[in-house]
Amino acid sequence: MHALSIKQLKKTYNNGFEALKGVDLEVESGDFFALLGPNGAGKSTLIGIISSLVNKSSGSVSVCGHDLARENDQAKSCIGLVPQEINFNQFETVKNVVLYQAGFYGIPRKQALQRTEVCLKQMDLWEKRDTVSRRLSGGMKRRLMIARAMVHSPRLLILDEPTAGVDIEIRRSMWQLMRDVNQQGTTIILTTHYLEEAESLCRNIAIINGGRIIEKSSMSDLLSRINIEHFVLDIVTPLTAAPAIPGYVIELADEKTLNVTVPKNLGLNSLFAQLSMRGITVSSLKNKSNRLEQLFIDLVQ
Amino acid sequence: MKHSIAFFTILGKEIRRFTRIWPQTLLPPAISTALYFLIFGKLIGDRVGTISGETYMNYIVPGIILMSVISHAYSNVVSSFYSTKFQQHIEELLVAPVPNWVILAGYVSGGIARGILVGIVVAAIATMFTEVKVMHWDVAAAVFVLTATLFSLLGFINAVFADSFDAISIIPNFVLTPLSYLGGVFYSLTMLPGIWQQVALANPILYMVNAFRYGLIGVSDVDINLAFAITGGFIVLLTGFSLFLLHRGTGIKN
Numbered sequence: 001m002h003a004l005s006i007k008q009l010k011k012t013y014n015n016g017f018e019a020l021k022g023v024d025l026e027v028e029s030g031d032f033f034a035l036l037g038p039n040g041a042g043k044s045t046l047i048g049i050i051s052s053l054v055n056k057s058s059g060s061v062s063v064c065g066h067d068l069a070r071e072n073d074q075a076k077s078c079i080g081l082v083p084q085e086i087n088f089n090q091f092e093t094v095k096n097v098v099l100y101q102a103g104f105y106g107i108p109r110k111q112a113l114q115r116t117e118v119c120l121k122q123m124d125l126w127e128k129r130d131t132v133s134r135r136l137s138g139g140m141k142r143r144l145m146i147a148r149a150m151v152h153s154p155r156l157l158i159l160d161e162p163t164a165g166v167d168i169e170i171r172r173s174m175w176q177l178m179r180d181v182n183q184q185g186t187t188i189i190l191t192t193h194y195l196e197e198a199e200s201l202c203r204n205i206a207i208i209n210g211g212r213i214i215e216k217s218s219m220s221d222l223l224s225r226i227n228i229e230h231f232v233l234d235i236v237t238p239l240t241a242a243p244a245i246p247g248y249v250i251e252l253a254d255e256k257t258l259n260v261t262v263p264k265n266l267g268l269n270s271l272f273a274q275l276s277m278r279g280i281t282v283s284s285l286k287n288k289s290n291r292l293e294q295l296f297i298d299l300v301q
Numbered sequence: 302m303k304h305s306i307a308f309f310t311i312l313g314k315e316i317r318r319f320t321r322i323w324p325q326t327l328l329p330p331a332i333s334t335a336l337y338f339l340i341f342g343k344l345i346g347d348r349v350g351t352i353s354g355e356t357y358m359n360y361i362v363p364g365i366i367l368m369s370v371i372s373h374a375y376s377n378v379v380s381s382f383y384s385t386k387f388q389q390h391i392e393e394l395l396v397a398p399v400p401n402w403v404i405l406a407g408y409v410s411g412g413i414a415r416g417i418l419v420g421i422v423v424a425a426i427a428t429m430f431t432e433v434k435v436m437h438w439d440v441a442a443a444v445f446v447l448t449a450t451l452f453s454l455l456g457f458i459n460a461v462f463a464d465s466f467d468a469i470s471i472i473p474n475f476v477l478t479p480l481s482y483l484g485g486v487f488y489s490l491t492m493l494p495g496i497w498q499q500v501a502l503a504n505p506i507l508y509m510v511n512a513f514r515y516g517l518i519g520v521s522d523v524d525i526n527l528a529f530a531i532t533g534g535f536i537v538l539l540t541g542f543s544l545f546l547l548h549r550g551t552g553i554k555n
Contacts, residue, residue, distance in 0.1 A: 055550055076396065090388065103309070
């Protein structure tokens with residue numbers, strides 16, 4: 001069964017801006033799905049409509065087999081949303097933020113208290129349960145929103161840039177949390193501007209641009225389409241000009257740094273051999289850009 | 302069952318909110334009404350004499366109680382629902398399977414709860430200055446609750462349309478307060494000259510104040526049945542309009 005099925009979804013705002021121009025999208029149950037797109041592409045509108053925060057103009061949305069328009073209660077009960085912006089009452093305690101949300105989903109108090117404890121412990125926030133939520137750090141606030149979204153055990157969890165603005169250590173720990181949640185059977189739709197995050201976590205991907213889905217495939221299929229990669233080489237001896245090696249595009253960034261475009265069919269061994277022949281010693285190497293990032297830029301431009 | 306849990310969650314949250322900040326919500330009406338009773342009821346009232354056979358103090362008690370109910374029921378819903386919009390945690394309700402009527406009932410009940418609590422506080426203060434009589438319990442209780450309901454609904458509608466903190470203070474300051482003062486709280490309709498009696502009859506608050514006065518001391522300038530019809534009619538109208546706004550997502554959905 002599809003966790004999410006969208007057909008011909010359109011949205012035109014009152015000012016005439018057409019944010020979605022007929023989106024068709026299906027996400028399988030249990031998937032870890034990336035929804036990527038540049039700013040203004042329609043991601044937030046799409047997520048807003050799925051989670052009932054924005055009214056659609058036309059089309060249909062079905063969540064876990066329940067049509068959002070006809071079986072609104074059942075469809076909403078299947079969704080958990082972690083929004084981009086902090087949107088809980090910052091004057092409430094951490095525990096109450098989660099407990100009230102359980103109440104809104106109609107969970108009886110005794111069960112709600114148990115679920116609140118489980119979710120806060122899972123997000124490592126139980127010790128902070130009596131803290132007023134505005135006093136939490138940025139990373140804790142993000143984790144609190146995940147705990148709140150999980151309290152009614154949703155089958156589909158939508159994470160809208162959940163790691164925006166958090167440091168790399170917290171981001172990595174949140175990745176592990178997301179993997180755990182997905183492994184427990186919850187379908188996850190992730191939007192992010194950190195493409196490394198999408199590449200590392202997601203199995204399938206859709207790219208939206210200009211209100212339309214312009215690409216949808218598995219992550220591995222998409223990445224296999226890359227036929228060139230960009231590397232930055234640090235060299236030991238300063239150069240005055242970039243070496244010319246057939247098949248490779250090499251630029252001199254500065255006297256001790258080379259930017260190299262490597263075709264997939266030629267690989268790196270031949271490049272290193274050619275550089276050695278010219279007496280150039282490479283001290284270190286790194287990817288100039290993430291592989292998915294390169295594809296993303298090519299697709300949306 | 303599911304919806305009743307959601308309703309009591311909203312109501313409980315609202316009650317906890319205004320009781321937690323009691324120095325802002327419960328203390329000011331106690332102080333300001335004590336001053337009304339002292340200055341208007343005691344110091345000036347002793348020189349005014351009687352109105353409809355009642356001392357001036359006894360005559361103004363019902364209106365002052367109801368004026369507090371009106372302003373606090375209104376301000377509870379308008380400030381709470383606007384903050385919910387402003388801080389975006391209205392989204393917590395919109396993503397959950399909470400029907401619009403439950404959202405409306407939850408916030409309006411929060412306003413009624415605060416209106417009634419403030420009304421009781423003010424009535425308790427009044428007992429320090431005079432004996433508070435209740436001649437018709439049923440009328441007094443019904444007017445008390447219906448007035449709180451009506452102004453909670455108005456507060457809700459104000460919050461739905463408000464897009465700044467200024468917008469939630471304009472109506473209380475420039476509409477509600479003048480209408481309350483001109484709603485027969487401090488005087489009888491018969492004391493107004495000619496045409497002004499007809500003008501005053503266009504003020505809906507006048508009917509509620511007089512109906513409540515009838516409930517407490519058995520005196521009214523207007524027909525009680527008409528007062529109930531006007532209050533009930535407004536409640537039905539405002540409930541329908543509020544549900545329409547929620548259905549359209551006015552002010553809360555893009």
